[in-house]
Amino acid sequence: MPPLFTSARRALAAALTVTAVLAPAAACHGTGANRSDDPATAVSPAPASPTVTDGGPPRGPGGRVICTPEMLRFHAGALPHRARRMLLTVTNYANRPCDFAAPHHVLLSFGEGRRPAVPVIGRSRPGSVATLAPNGTAYALITTGTGGSGRKVSQFGVALAAHTVPTQVGLDDRTPARVDPHTARVTYWQPSRAAALRW
Known part of the structure; x- marks a missing residue:
């Protein structure tokens, strides 16, 4: 070739x-x-855990989660054997524990507008800040007034911290209760029903 x-x-x-x-x-x-x-x-990295800056829950001192309305459910009703008393309960339906923000008591308001919050009963302050475990419940007692005056209400506003929008809570049985906003009082959040009923 x-x-x-x-x-x-x-x-x-x-x-x-x-x-x-x-x-x-x-x-x-x-x-x-x-x-x-x-x-x-x-080998791509996993997404980072949520933080305060990217939409995570707010944090208080020590990094503990602060309770927000989205985490909670409220109930309220008159106490049948206690005149001029209502019991407010709040349950944590989130999957993590949370603490109440300062001032650690119920910021309660009756009526519309910028009415000041109902004064708190100072002596009802518990020894420690109430912490809500998942499915845990805290309690507050509301005194609706000292006399027979006032007006009937079927719901009221509950704020968890100052300068926040109140959550409207309706009475469980939908029966209006007579309230005098000028003499009504509320306790700090209590860790048990028995502690709240002392007041």
Whole structure:
């Protein structure tokens, strides 16, 4: 065979060998780059846990979660055997414990507008800040007034901290109660029903 044809055949064989080697590598870096088992995807870092800056719950001193209305459910009703008394309960339906923000007592308001919060009974302050575990409940006693005057209400506002929008809480039985906003009082959040009923 002439030398010219021998050299051409050798060059063609070498080119085919290079193509066979490069083809699998090209396939691995082509459409397969978007597969879920691609090494670059498999080792991607997990999303960071929520923080205050990216929408996480507010934090108080020591990094403890502060209770927000979205975490809680309120109930209120008159006490049948206690004149001019109502019991307010709040239950934590979140999956984490939370603390009440300062001033750690119910910011209660009757009526509409910017009426001041009902004064708190100072002597009812518990020894420690009430912490609500998941499904835990805290209590507050409301004295509706010292006399027979006042007006009937079927709901009232409860705020968890100063300068926040109150949550409207309706009475459980929907029966209006007579309240005198000028003489009504409320306790601090109490850890038990028995502690609240002392007042």
